[in-house]
Amino acid sequence: MINKEIVRHVAELARLKLSEEEIEKYSEQFEHILEAFKILDEVDTEDVEPSFHPLEIKNVFREDEVESGLSQEKALLNTKHKEKGYFKGPRIV
Amino acid sequence: MKNKAEEFVIGLEIHLALNTKSKLFCGCSTNISGVEPNSLCCPTCLGLPGSKPRVNKRAIDFGIMVAKALNCEINPRMFFSRKSYFYPDMPKNFQISQYELPLAKGGYLKISEKKIGIRRIQIEEDPGRLIHVGGDITSAEYVLVDYNRSGIPLLEIVTEPDFTSTGEVKEFLSKLSMILQYLGAYDPKKEASMRIDANISMGGGRVEVKNITGFKAVESALSYEIIRQRNIMRRGGKVVRETRHFDPVSNTTRSLRAKEMEEDYGFILDTDLAEVAIDEKWIKDLENKIPELPDERVRRFVEEYKISERNAKVIVYTDKAFADFFEKCCEIYDKPTQVANWMVTDLLKSLNYNKISIDESEVEPEGFVEILKMIDEGKISGRIGKELVKRYVASGKNPREIVEEEDLTVLRGREELEEVVKKVLKENKNAVEDYRKGNKKAIEFLIGKALAKTGGRADPKLLREILLEFLK
Numbered sequence: 001m002i003n004k005e006i007v008r009h010v011a012e013l014a015r016l017k018l019s020e021e022e023i024e025k026y027s028e029q030f031e032h033i034l035e036a037f038k039i040l041d042e043v044d045t046e047d048v049e050p051s052f053h054p055l056e057i058k059n060v061f062r063e064d065e066v067e068s069g070l071s072q073e074k075a076l077l078n079t080k081h082k083e084k085g086y087f088k089g090p091r092i093v
Numbered sequence: 094m095k096n097k098a099e100e101f102v103i104g105l106e107i108h109l110a111l112n113t114k115s116k117l118f119c120g121c122s123t124n125i126s127g128v129e130p131n132s133l134c135c136p137t138c139l140g141l142p143g144s145k146p147r148v149n150k151r152a153i154d155f156g157i158m159v160a161k162a163l164n165c166e167i168n169p170r171m172f173f174s175r176k177s178y179f180y181p182d183m184p185k186n187f188q189i190s191q192y193e194l195p196l197a198k199g200g201y202l203k204i205s206e207k208k209i210g211i212r213r214i215q216i217e218e219d220p221g222r223l224i225h226v227g228g229d230i231t232s233a234e235y236v237l238v239d240y241n242r243s244g245i246p247l248l249e250i251v252t253e254p255d256f257t258s259t260g261e262v263k264e265f266l267s268k269l270s271m272i273l274q275y276l277g278a279y280d281p282k283k284e285a286s287m288r289i290d291a292n293i294s295m296g297g298g299r300v301e302v303k304n305i306t307g308f309k310a311v312e313s314a315l316s317y318e319i320i321r322q323r324n325i326m327r328r329g330g331k332v333v334r335e336t337r338h339f340d341p342v343s344n345t346t347r348s349l350r351a352k353e354m355e356e357d358y359g360f361i362l363d364t365d366l367a368e369v370a371i372d373e374k375w376i377k378d379l380e381n382k383i384p385e386l387p388d389e390r391v392r393r394f395v396e397e398y399k400i401s402e403r404n405a406k407v408i409v410y411t412d413k414a415f416a417d418f419f420e421k422c423c424e425i426y427d428k429p430t431q432v433a434n435w436m437v438t439d440l441l442k443s444l445n446y447n448k449i450s451i452d453e454s455e456v457e458p459e460g461f462v463e464i465l466k467m468i469d470e471g472k473i474s475g476r477i478g479k480e481l482v483k484r485y486v487a488s489g490k491n492p493r494e495i496v497e498e499e500d501l502t503v504l505r506g507r508e509e510l511e512e513v514v515k516k517v518l519k520e521n522k523n524a525v526e527d528y529r530k531g532n533k534k535a536i537e538f539l540i541g542k543a544l545a546k547t548g549g550r551a552d553p554k555l556l557r558e559i560l561l562e563f564l565k
């Protein structure tokens with residue numbers, strides 16, 4: 001059962017600010033979404049190998065060689081939150 | 094006072110920076126010390142949209158070698174997973190790590206008293222480096238972020254909660270670090286190359302201490318936390334389950350209200366990265382490349398050079414360069430016992446005093462062996478030899494040159510020494526009397542005095558001979 005508490009928790013993990021109305025609305029929609037996905041439970045996967053990846057490829061590697069990247073100026077080009085060559089961000093706790 | 098309820102166990106999560114040239118998922122250099130912030134980055138390690146991770150094979154190779162050296166079982170199929178969280182140290186808002194199918198599991202590392210279980214080993218990317226501005230982790234106004242570190246390959250080694258003392262933790266970490274150095278997988282000189290989270294459980298509570306960087310901090314963090322928990326229990330309280338942050342400045346830990354539980358990280362397999370299939374051949378090829386590891390080297394030193402096990406352990410576990418130095422000395426001087434004795438006493442003492450390692454010093458096997466040879470030749474006394482080791486470590490100046498320039502050779506002129514002895518006898522009448530009254534030990538005192546007068550250059554045997562004669 002999806003209740004408002006769960007929606008609030010998920011919203012917080014995703015850093016979304018939801019209004020009371022939205023929480024109400026999403027509780028209901030969550031329920032529908034989970035209901036829709038229940039159809040998968042009907043498939044018999046008893047003897048099927050689990051699939052971890054949509055593509056059957058493996059061992060794609062890069063050799064350990066240094067390649068040149070971006071200059072500091074370029075790295076910081078897209079942000080206005082910067083100071084002395086660093087990015088600026090919010091306190092973490 | 095220690096009672097049953099206060100017994101504790103410790104488990105560790107150790108993060109070690111793997112010694113690759115480039116990052117785990119991009120070609121940016123890992124040589125980040127002393128460079129400008131955000132100058133070794135690219136779209137991938139900055140988490141820009143559309144960028145794609147490409148796995149560095151050497152990081153996987155190192156992981157496999159370490160897993161083998163720690164007696165682990167390697168998963169034939171491993172995957173990378175995304176661990177979602179919203180700190181600015183990870184620009185993608187997730188860290189590429191491992192979860193469902195990590196590199197390896199179920200191994201152990203033996204320390205002197207017991208085996209410490211290894212629960213799992215995984216490969217992951219390092220987050221960026223944060224600088225807290227205007228306060229600490231909980232009070233800063235904002236943070237500055239340097240993504241040069243972001244994407245450096247880390248090996249996370251999770252132990253079982255098998256430690257019952259901080260001494261065991263220290264021994265384990267130094268052994269682990271040594272093994273990784275022998276494998277070439279780890280360079281302890283790189284900044285923040287070993288970071289540790291420790292779980293300490295006492296009386297049913299379980300506290301995770303994060304942010305411990307390096308050997309020294311581990312001891313402080315654990316000691317503080319053990320005392321803190323013990324005090325809570327003694328006051329009749331209960332240790333609550335929580336995450337605490339270690340502050341290396343005050344050497345204390347403090348509570349962090351970490352909201353996320355493991356399931357909140359929303360682990361999903363990273364669809365940008367393919368499966369890594371590790372077959373027997375890959376493992377075998379790497380196993381063949383695993384060099385002689387520290388414990389084997391100790392055994393060989395005992396067998397091949399016939400030195401004591403205690404000396405062999407000190408030499409090997411000081412650091413790899415120190416053990417290499419020993420072997421180089423033995424190649425050019427065939428008295429391994431002498432080399433070992435002088436290395437674990439005088440040489441090590443001087444290195445520690447100057448706070449340098451053998452490879453940071455200018456001491457070379459040739460010069461060090463010269464000192465021992467000059468003693469053998471009777472050219473200098475043992476006492477001068479000790480002095481020379483000190484000065485060689487401090488200045489790097491060739492010992493034989495010092496001896497020639499300063500005329501430190503042994504005094505063998507009998508007449509010269511007789512003069513010295515006469516003076517000593519005159520100045521120490523009490524000791525002479527003691528000796529004559531039957532206190533034979535007094536002669537050692539007189540020898541010491543005479544030796545001091547010659548600046549340690551006299552041959553003690555000759556001194557004794559002359560003294561005995563005079564005292565008759």
Ligand SMILES: [Zn+2]
Nearest residue numbers: 119121135138
């Ligand atoms: Zn990069």
